[in-house]
Amino acid sequence: MAVYQKRPGTTGLSGQLYETRLISLFYLRALHDDTIEEFQIGANVYDTGRFDDICLKAKIKECGKPVAMFIQVKHRFDETRAVVMLNDLFENFKSYLKIRQKFDPDDKDSFFSGRFEDTDCLFVIYTNARIGLTTTSEASVGSLIGTGGTVSQLCNQEEHVKLLCGASIKEDMIHLADCIARCINGEIHAAMPLSSETVLRYHVILAQRVVDVSDIQPDGYRVASFRDDFFDANEEYLTIFKHALINELAKKRKIDPHDLEQLLYTFSAEPTDIVKLSKLIGTAVTVTHRNGQLRLEIANEQNITNKYILIMTRMCVSLSTIEKAVDLAAREILTNLSFKVPAEFGNKDLTLRGSDKVIERKIHSLVMKIQDLLEDHKLINMDPIVTVDDSLVKGFLIRSGVAGAIGNIFVLDDDPKLMKITDNCEQLGPMAKKLYLKLHNVVPNLLEYKFYFKVYAFPKLSIDYNSHDSVVKDYLNRLLFLQNQANVDSLEQILKKEIGHYQVYQSNYFQASSDAILSKYHDKVQKWWMQSGAARYLTREPNNIFQKSISSIIKDPQTSEMHALCMIKIKQYKYKFNEDAVRSLNLKHHLTTIVTAEDTTLTVIKVMQHLNNKEHVVLDVSYIANLQPDERYTLRKELIKNDDKIVILICNDLQQCEDDKQQEKKDIIEIVTVRHKNNIIVTNRTSDKILKNYFPKADKIVHDKRLCLLDVCADSQERILGTATATFPGVDLKLGVLLKGWPMPCSR
DSSP states (O other): OOEEEEOOOOOOHHHHHHHHHHHHHHHHHHHTOTTEEEEEEEESBTTOGGGGSEEEEEEETTOSSOEEEEEEEEOOSSTTSOOOOHHHHHHHHHHHHHHHHHOBTTOSSTTTBSOGGGSEEEEEEEESSOOSSOEESOOOOTTSSOOSSEEEEESOHHHHHHHHHHHHHHHHHHHHHHHHHHHHTTSSOSSOOTTSHHHHHHHHHHHHHTEEEOOOOTTSOEEEEEOGGGTTOOOHHHHHHHHHHHHHHHTTOOOOHHHHHHHHHHHHHOTTOHHHHHHHBTTTEEEEEETTEEEEEESOGGGSOHHHHHHHHHOOOOHHHHHHHHHHHHHHHHTTOEEEEOTTGGGSSOOOOSOHHHHHHHHHHHHHHHHHHHHHHHHHOOSSEEEEETTSOHHHHSTTTGGGGBTTTEEEOSSTTOEEEOSOGGGSOHHHHHHHHHHHHHOTTGGGOEEEEEOSSSOOSOOSGGGTHHHHHHHHHHEEEEESOOOHHHHHHHHHHHHHHHOOOBOSSOBOOHHHHHHHHHHHHHHHHTOOEEEEOBOOOTTOHHHHHHHHHHHSHHHHHHHHHHHHHHTTTOOOBOHHHHHTTOOOTTSOEEEEESSHHHHHHHHHHHHTTSOEEEEEHHHHTTSOHHHHHHHHHHHHHTTTSEEEEEOOOHHHHHHHTOHHHHHHHHHHHTTOSSEEEEEESOOHHHHHHHOTTOOEEEEOOOOSGGGBOHHHHHHHHHHOEEEETTEEEEHHHHTTTOOOTTOO
16 A cells, blocks of 8 residues: 655645545546546645645556646635735745655655656646736646636746746755855764755856865865855855855854944944944844845844844945955855865766776766767757756766766856867866767767756756756746636535535435535545545545445444534534634543533534544434434434444533423433443533433533634634624624724734
């Protein structure tokens, strides 16, 4: 059975319902779709970033590649609110990169086993609202996940490519700076690892433009120290890297609080003093790049009095002053600093390990692979530009393969997108030189070729959009927006309709209703959704969740139908209580407890939250009263047979029953409570004497006093304030308008 790691579900109630109902629908459709050979559905899949809500992989008949959809679910109570803005695109892009990296032929998780290129991966933003971006309705996802609305992709892709490439490079520079700072600060105890994808991509550029790299030391590492010309670097992305590195390293600088106060005082009087500002970086301020502008921000408010926080936030410091101060701080901090790097760092030479014979064999293998690559290209193309992508054998691209030749044998071409073979053999290291000469012998026209390395996790020789554009374009081509889809309420109706369409499940005397099946089925999906740690994918296994739901209903048809009737009313509320309100009931298992309340439906919701994943059934005495005698008899038998199941029994109007001397209702209550355990009776307020009369074997009586607005969670408060109205003579006002600005500790 396929198992995966998941994080716990953390969304609010409306978001949880939306996700679980969508999963219920997709799973139902996949089970009954004859074109799908096999499938897996996961929820809250670990380490997939923002696209973890629903992950669905399917093998379609007559399709070469399996399809995998990574779905980010966005439910909006206010459907006019847009869900995706430009600043979300980059966060989603980072999630796309995470997912790319999870695919591996050796991965034990069957969902991610294999190469990313061998799976048709789609990244979906799924919402009942509109998308806050300009899109075009030209995409298709088939009938598996659509519920109306439109399926679209971004317009003006080139504009978004430029935006995402810039944001991605900036993120890389900050991550790179953080990695080097941790190395220098001793947080990384060996050498800076090339296992970090960001370091792998930029280590050759670092060795060419940021640090000088020593020969291999006796311990097997090299030592990197900062180059003098780096301090004056003013190229956009290297400057971002420099500022981020100084911010991180400057945090370690110690300064006496009195001296810091004096420094702030003198700088505030003369905000052009570069020397003073350079000493404040890290101790009082940080340098940030925001919206293309260089700014100063307060670094640590604990070290600064409110007076100077106010002064610094209002102070206008020129861009030139900030740049010069950072350069000065860089010289002060980085000069004479060094850190260990692995032997492969900077690709000063090919790094091949083993005996002379083993190294000779590896060089010969690389020569043959490059020769085959060029010959294959020549057969197909007359164009001298050779494209190298992830489809090549992994061993060919790793650090001991072609990746180790970037920056020595392969150098930057005049076109920054391309690389070429160096024409300066004498500057190569011994191993690189040996490979170069052997390659020249078998490919005499080697210098005529240009190379386009379309591989994301691969060393680069320039920091520009070209190093990101292919992967950004791939992301945008796979990104789909499903907007104006069914909302959480409409989904329930769609599920009922489709369950009714597929439903052929009945016993000799009973056919299950769509309501009963949906109640049982969705309950099981919710319990599966709430799991954390290791979980099973939903698949077409013989005894799957849907089949179990049907079997459970046929086993106890009367109980299931009565429960479904109760749930129709309860589900209309869509409220969730906070933990304090739930704990206030002080319920204990294996006891018959009576809970009295002003509103029994709300209290039942609270009791159900308390039970969480425990198997339970909700029954209402007034519904049971409408059953025929033989049906009540069947219900009694089912309850006795399942005496371990918790029953929540709703008993309203007991006072009236007592006054009318209704023996019938007592008999009905006895049908349920005959089991003598695991009963939670919820009733509206009445005297303890009447309660004892109806429930003589009850262990305790609890009064539910926590049913006010502050007792429900934030998204439930939002829903109540958005829908409830207060009626005055001649006018109705939304409750949210009346309570605007009212402090609610639970609210967001």
